[in-house]
Amino acid sequence: GNSVTQMEGPVTLSEEAFLTINCTYTATGYPSLFWYVQYPGEGLQLLLKATKADDKGSNKGFEATYRKETTSFHLEKGSVQVSDSAVYFCALSEGGGYQKVTFGTGTKLQVIP
Amino acid sequence: DAGVIQSPRHEVTEMGQEVTLRCKPISGHDYLFWYRQTMMRGLELLIYFNNNVPIDDSGMPEDRFSAKMPNASFSTLKIQPSEPRDSAVYFCASSFSEGGEQYFGPGTRLTVT
Numbered sequence: 759g760n761s762v763t764q765m766e767g768p769v770t771l772s773e774e775a776f777l778t779i780n781c782t783y784t785a786t787g788y789p790s791l792f793w794y795v796q797y798p799g800e801g802l803q804l805l806l807k808a809t810k811a812d813d814k815g816s817n818k819g820f821e822a823t824y825r826k827e828t829t830s831f832h833l834e835k836g837s838v839q840v841s842d843s844a845v846y847f848c849a850l851s852e853g854g855g856y857q858k859v860t861f862g863t864g865t866k867l868q869v870i871p
Numbered sequence: 872d873a874g875v876i877q878s879p880r881h882e883v884t885e886m887g888q889e890v891t892l893r894c895k896p897i898s899g900h901d902y903l904f905w906y907r908q909t910m911m912r913g914l915e916l917l918i919y920f921n922n923n924v925p926i927d928d929s930g931m932p933e934d935r936f937s938a939k940m941p942n943a944s945f946s947t948l949k950i951q952p953s954e955p956r957d958s959a960v961y962f963c964a965s966s967f968s969e970g971g972e973q974y975f976g977p978g979t980r981l982t983v984t
Binding site: 790792799800801802803804807847851858859861863864 | 914919972
């Protein structure tokens with residue numbers, strides 16, 4: 759079956775530091791890949807996505823590149839802010855009308871001033 | 872659009888009582904998902920619907936849990952009888968038939984004493 763593996767948190771960074779959250783996946787087909795973010799007390803919201811190999815998703819300074827050869831979709835940001843403190847979930851969807859999304863366990867990011 | 876609406880936002884009940892959680896998906900979305908989030912098990916898919924029909928309920932923990940979607944704009948998740956181990960945040964999410972992106976509601980925090 760499908761699975762998503764994320765680096766364990768929590769990750770604590772100083773403001774303006776570089777962020778990488780690793781994500782690798784296992785899927786039988788050619789999935790779409792997503793990063794969701796969950797701020798305290800809220801539901802998950804889509805941060806970015808990529809639907810095919812070598813696509814780069816980007817939003818709010820965050821980026822992730824769909825790497826089929828390494829089955830990875832690592833999340834990066836060049837300079838984090840305190841407001842980026844949240845839990846980040848990597849996820850995949852097989853697509854093709856099959857809507858079940860497989861989520862990773864989430865990585866908590868804390869950014870300190 | 873108001874987004875996915877869930878009610879109540881918080882529910883405190885005693886063991887053995889019936890609990891009903893409600894969800895209104897985004898208009899035009901034809902997939903609806905119910906998730907449960909706990910510290911121990913993370914985010915778990917309980918059940919999802921397509922065009923008001925349950926497609927996969929393999930994540931429903933036991934017979935005490937039931938979900939319905941009587942029309943395209945309303946769904947319920949019922950727990951009867953409730954137990955302390957059901958304490959969690961329950962999320963409803965909806966999506967279009969293509970694309971895979973899910974839109975989450977703010978969640979219902981359930982506490983069973």
